[in-house]
Amino acid sequence: MSARTDLRESARDLLAADAAKIAAVMLGIYVTYLLVGLILGYSANGMINTLQRLTFLVAIYAMVVLALNLHWGYTGLFNIGVAGFMAVGLYTMAMLAKPVEPTGGAQYPGLGLPVPIAILGGVLAAALVGFVVALPALRLRADYFAIVTIAFAEIVRLLYTASPFQEFTIFGYTMGTGGGRGILFNFQDPVVTIYRLPIFEGPVTFVNQYVEFGPADAQGVIYVGLLVVVLAGYYLLLKRTGESPFGRVLKAIREDEEATNALGKNTNAFKIKSFMLGCALMGLVGILWQFRRAGITPDAFRPHVTFYIWIALIIGGAGSNTGSILGAGIFTAGLFEGPQYLRRIIQSQISVGQPPGTFADAVGPMFALNFQPITSYLFNNMLTLQFVFMGVVLVWLMQNRPDGLLGYRTETAAAVPLGKRSDEVSETVHRADEPSETVSGTDGTSETASREDEVSDQ
Amino acid sequence: MGGPVIAAIGESYSRGRSVVAERPLTVVVGIAGLLLLFDLGSGMATGRYSVSRIGRFVWDGLMYGLIIGLAGIGLSLTYGILQFANFAHGDYITSGAFMGWGVTYVIAGLSSANVGHLLLVAPQGNISGGLLEIGVTSTPLAVLVGLVVAGLATILLVLLLDRIVYRPMRDAGGIPLLIASIGVAFALRYVVVLVYSTRTRGTTLRPPGTAINLVDGPLLIDAHDVTLLVATVALMIGVHLLLQRTKLGKAMRAMSDNRDLALVTGIPTERVIRWTWIIGGGLSGMAGYLMVLWTGTIDYQFGWLLLLLIFAAVILGGIGSVYGSIFGGLVIGIAMRLSLVWLPTGDFDLVAAFGIMILALLVKPQGLFAGRTTA
Numbered sequence: 042m043s044a045r046t047d048l049r050e051s052a053r054d055l056l057a058a059d060a061a062k063i064a065a066v067m068l069g070i071y072v073t074y075l076l077v078g079l080i081l082g083y084s085a086n087g088m089i090n091t092l093q094r095l096t097f098l099v100a101i102y103a104m105v106v107l108a109l110n111l112h113w114g115y116t117g118l119f120n121i122g123v124a125g126f127m128a129v130g131l132y133t134m135a136m137l138a139k140p141v142e143p144t145g146g147a148q149y150p151g152l153g154l155p156v157p158i159a160i161l162g163g164v165l166a167a168a169l170v171g172f173v174v175a176l177p178a179l180r181l182r183a184d185y186f187a188i189v190t191i192a193f194a195e196i197v198r199l200l201y202t203a204s205p206f207q208e209f210t211i212f213g214y215t216m217g218t219g220g221g222r223g224i225l226f227n228f229q230d231p232v233v234t235i236y237r238l239p240i241f242e243g244p245v246t247f248v249n250q251y252v253e254f255g256p257a258d259a260q261g262v263i264y265v266g267l268l269v270v271v272l273a274g275y276y277l278l279l280k281r282t283g284e285s286p287f288g289r290v291l292k293a294i295r296e297d298e299e300a301t302n303a304l305g306k307n308t309n310a311f312k313i314k315s316f317m318l319g320c321a322l323m324g325l326v327g328i329l330w331q332f333r334r335a336g337i338t339p340d341a342f343r344p345h346v347t348f349y350i351w352i353a354l355i356i357g358g359a360g361s362n363t364g365s366i367l368g369a370g371i372f373t374a375g376l377f378e379g380p381q382y383l384r385r386i387i388q389s390q391i392s393v394g395q396p397p398g399t400f401a402d403a404v405g406p407m408f409a410l411n412f413q414p415i416t417s418y419l420f421n422n423m424l425t426l427q428f429v430f431m432g433v434v435l436v437w438l439m440q441n442r443p444d445g446l447l448g449y450r451t452e453t454a455a456a457v458p459l460g461k462r463s464d465e466v467s468e469t470v471h472r473a474d475e476p477s478e479t480v481s482g483t484d485g486t487s488e489t490a491s492r493e494d495e496v497s498d499q
Numbered sequence: 500m501g502g503p504v505i506a507a508i509g510e511s512y513s514r515g516r517s518v519v520a521e522r523p524l525t526v527v528v529g530i531a532g533l534l535l536l537f538d539l540g541s542g543m544a545t546g547r548y549s550v551s552r553i554g555r556f557v558w559d560g561l562m563y564g565l566i567i568g569l570a571g572i573g574l575s576l577t578y579g580i581l582q583f584a585n586f587a588h589g590d591y592i593t594s595g596a597f598m599g600w601g602v603t604y605v606i607a608g609l610s611s612a613n614v615g616h617l618l619l620v621a622p623q624g625n626i627s628g629g630l631l632e633i634g635v636t637s638t639p640l641a642v643l644v645g646l647v648v649a650g651l652a653t654i655l656l657v658l659l660l661d662r663i664v665y666r667p668m669r670d671a672g673g674i675p676l677l678i679a680s681i682g683v684a685f686a687l688r689y690v691v692v693l694v695y696s697t698r699t700r701g702t703t704l705r706p707p708g709t710a711i712n713l714v715d716g717p718l719l720i721d722a723h724d725v726t727l728l729v730a731t732v733a734l735m736i737g738v739h740l741l742l743q744r745t746k747l748g749k750a751m752r753a754m755s756d757n758r759d760l761a762l763v764t765g766i767p768t769e770r771v772i773r774w775t776w777i778i779g780g781g782l783s784g785m786a787g788y789l790m791v792l793w794t795g796t797i798d799y800q801f802g803w804l805l806l807l808l809i810f811a812a813v814i815l816g817g818i819g820s821v822y823g824s825i826f827g828g829l830v831i832g833i834a835m836r837l838s839l840v841w842l843p844t845g846d847f848d849l850v851a852a853f854g855i856m857i858l859a860l861l862v863k864p865q866g867l868f869a870g871r872t873t874a
Contacts, residue, residue, distance in 0.1 A: 119674065121681075177524075177861045184584045184673055185860055188810050192853040195807060199846040348685060355678065399622045400694045401615025425692045432686025436664050439679040443671070 059363035059447060066367060070095070070374040077382050081389055090258065093265050095378060100268040101330050102377075103369035104275045106353045107362060108322035111279055114360035115288060116315040117295035119183040122174070123323055123350050125194025128342040129170045130324020131331050132201055134163030136216045138228045149208045149217030149224060156231050160328055167324020168317045170197075175316040179309050191344060201339040223338030232267075232333065236260045264333055271329065272366075275322065280362050282318070291315050295360075349377065352431060355438050358445025367446055376434065380427040387420065396421035525862045539840065548840060551716030556836040558718060562793060564812075564832025565731040570786035570805065571812045571824035572738055573779025579755035579819025580775045581665070583676035587683035588783060589806030591653055593799060594687060595784025596791045597695050598656075599649025600628075600702055606641035607631045619695055620702070620797060628702035628795070635726045635792065636706045646730070646788050653784025657776045660687075684803065691799045699798040702791055727793045734782060735825055742821060747774055755819050808835070808849075811856030817866020826868065831855060 074095055078088040105123065112118040138159035139151025154162070178189045200206060201218045208217035218224065235241075236259060245259055282288045290311050293301040302308045331337050349372065357368020387393070396417040397403045403418035419426060438445065542548035574588045597620055604617040608631040612621070621627060635642050664683055668676055708721035742748035750771045754761040762768050790805070791797045812831045816823025831852050838851035859866075 177857075181860060181864060184677055185814070185864065187677065188584065188807075188814065189857055189860060192807055192811070192856055196850050196853050199850050203843075203846050203850075205843050345685070348681060351678065351681070399616065399619055399696070401613075401619050405615055419693075422693055425689050428689035429686045429693065432682040432684070432689070435682030436679045436686070439671070439675050439682065440664075440667055443675050 059361075059367075062447070063363060063367050063370070067099075067370055070099075070370060074374070074382070077386060080386055081382075086258065089262070093258075093261050095374060096265045097261075097268060098373045098377065099370050100265065100272045101326060102350065102353050102373050103366045104268075104272050104329070105323055105326040105350050106357065106365040106369045107272075107275045107279050108319045108326065109350055109354050110359060110362060110365045111282065111291075111315060111319040111322070113354065114365075115283055115291040115295060116312055117183065117298075118175075118312065118316055118319075119187040120190045120316075120319070121187045121344075121347050121351065122190030122192075122194030122197075124342040124344060124346040125190070125197040126167045126171060126320045126323040127327025127330065127346070128194075128197050128201060128339070130163040130167040130321075130327040131337060132163075132218060133166035133324075134159045134328045135224055135226055135337065136218070137162045139216070139224065139226070140228060143227070148227065149219055150215050151228075152214060152216060156228060160325070163328050164321045164324045167327070168321035171317045171320025172313060174320075175313045179312050191347070194342070194344065194347065198339050198342050201342075218339075221339065223336055223340075225336035226332075226334065230260075230333065232260050232264045235267075236263055261333075268329060271325075276362055276366065283362065287311070287314075292360075349431075352376065352435050352438075355435065355443075355445050358447040361445070361447040364445055364447030371446075376427070376431055380423055380430070384420065384423045393417040393420045522862075528858055528862050535841070539837070542840075546715075549716065550714040551718055553837070553840060554713045554718045556839060557833055558720070558724070560833030560836035561829065562724060562727055562832070563808075563835065564829035565727060566786050566790045566793070566828070567805070567808050567812045567832055568825035568828025569731045569734060569789070570783050571809045571816070571828050572735070572821050573781075573783045573786075574809055575813045575816070575819055575821060575824040576751070576775050576779045578813065580751060580758075580772065581676070582758075583673040583680065584810070586677065586680045586806065587660070587687060588779075588809065589802035589804070590684045590687040590691070591657055591780060591783045591802070592787035592790075592805060593691055593802030594656055594787075595649045595653030595780075596787030596797060596802070597691060598652035599645040599647075599784065599788040600791060600797060602648040603633060603638070603641045603645030604628070604631065606644055607633045607638045621700060622696040622698055627700055629704045632704045633702060634704050634706050634722070636722045637704065642726075642792065646785055649784040649788035650781040651784075653787075654777050654780045657780030657783075658773065661773075661776050688799060688803060695799060697799055699796055701795055702797050703795045705795060723793050723795075727789050730785070730789055734785065738778065738782070738821060741778070747771070751775060807856075808832075808852055811852055811859070814856055814866060815859040817868040820866065820868040823866055823868030827866075 071092065074091055075088065078091055083091065105127070109120065109123055112120045134156075135151065137152050137154045138156050139149070139153065141150050141153040143150045152159075174190065174193050178186050181189065202221045203218075204220045206218045207220035208215065236256065241259075241263070283291075290301065290306050290308075293304075293306070294308050294311060298308050327342075331341065353368040353372035354365060355368070356371050357364035357366070394413055394417045397414045400418065403415045406412075406414045539548065539553070543550050543553060570588070570592055573591075574585060577583075577585050577588075600620045601618040604620055605614055608617050608626065611631065612624075612626050616622070616624070616626070632638065633641060660683060664679055665676065668679060703723070706722040708719035708724075710717035710719055712718075742751065750761070750766045751774070753764070753766055754768060754771050758768065761771075787802055790801070794801075808831055809828075812827035813824045814827070815830060816825070816827030834855055835848045835852040838848055842848070842851060
């Protein structure tokens, strides 16, 4: 009996672990960034802006990684065209929401729809495009599927860049993508509308007593708050999806598509639905990502965006929703933003000297044992080094931690959460009054449990 | 007498009907292709399309296709033998081209600038390939040595990367290797940026061309076109002989068919893999060098941008098939340029090429040269 209580306790710990891990990591990140702000001597305002930007990026990456996790982690669809679906969502939204009568130079008309409807339109467009891609590509092997999706993403980017679509008329409506120069979002920003709501008046004046906080900053904070709420929505939606009978079929497809098919599931339909759902979510992230900018160019959707998202997914571990969020946090704070802050800190503390212009000028003095030029050259090219580092991290992860921090583990098709499986078993067993204590906690019983659960769910 | 004939007609009719019913996409793609070809032919005959313009497209497409095909051999070999899509292949091409062109610059311009600067393909300042008058006719030795160095240096690089990255993951399966190769691609591209900078530079002084008269205008062909043609065809023949006449080729074919069986039969798989990288890496470096010679410009991401076209060629030809990759390269190259007959200029030629690849995957996922892997 006491053994079981221990098990239950450790299981509870495990259950708490994912949330606790995320909380601990995020806390660590915030404390680190606050310290960085202190070292760099940021004002309260600058500090808040730093944290706001960080939170914004973490939330955006976490959302898109969650959506990708639905594709790859749950269904086994190897999508490396994420940037394309984000672009479709954002561009559709912009083209729907832009005013019919454009004002200002070099502007293209849109349909002038209200922003919420335009957002819905963008999400639907991304889902539809996902359908178009998925329908023919489903029969393909994972690596072919990958090539098709990246080719698709490039096609999308090239079409948005192409000048014939800069402005076009269809069914009597004129709109445009703006071509390579992109388009301005000259529509009313809903965040401003929210900011002007009477409830915010009190808090804003209150905060302004302590820190200098302009309306733009306040709107930024409100927007990030909104994003965190949307992220929570993403998480709950995908968690529910993953645990539902639908999600179990997806995992079964990931593990063995033919077997699932043989069990009478129409795997193609499941794959298409899962792909469309993920694409719709990616489209929404595309919108939320660039929403508060002044405009957008197709260059924002180069393939390296997809690459970032994949690194975050693999850090966190494919197949785990909590892992996706954790991975996004670590990627953003450590790999994406970290090196730039590191550079600023070093710059504020020591002088690295005038960097040489070329690599040759940097390497040459090394033979005379003068390492100052190479140091300052590398330091000056920290951004480039950062990309190299990201690539190295991805390779290292694939070699040493292919399942990431919270990935796969032992969850296959089980409806019960991974970590506490053995415990769940003993509970189920207990409830069923089966005297199987002897095997509780071993792998054998966890199998029974998952099978039991599946049966009871059907 | 009439019975068998009618039966035969009936059979072929029903077979045709089953093709239409089962593979409607194949039929649609076939019909569309035929219509386009017919339009092209009739347009040229009636003078609707300029013959010299189309000649230019075909010639340019042929050149592109040769580069894509040559670079594709390496990708196809590694895909067939190591069973993964190597996304770093494009950056092997870029790295090889930079290393080779550095040496070309040093040989051609030693008197006009310091070695370090030249070895980095003149990352800043006013030295350029045009100024150094680099070209296959003006500085043949520099170009030849550069080409060889591009091949050799890429082989070393590729072997090093295999040792560090891919060898520890030999049994990891296709997808983890693919993801790792994306990491390699990214890291390698930005190492190139770190060393050579992001600047796009002009590398050659184009030699004067010879005009070949087509019906309504001239087609200019210069020494760089010819060099590209001769070098790629020679390299392709070399690979063909290597794979057909040597024991290594036989072992490679055996390995791409069935790796475990090859291992059991006593084929030294690691050695075969090393030779695969050597051949693939050497060809990709030289393909990159030749492409830069032909286009006259070099920048840090041209290989990456070429990669999807190479994938298109390899998939079209059938993965693992050397001839398939050459054939696929030519089809993709020529189709890409010819698409400009119907599509407006801009980025639509790339869209057309990717579209062809996706269609090829849908219609015949195993490729046109399916079943003849690594031969």
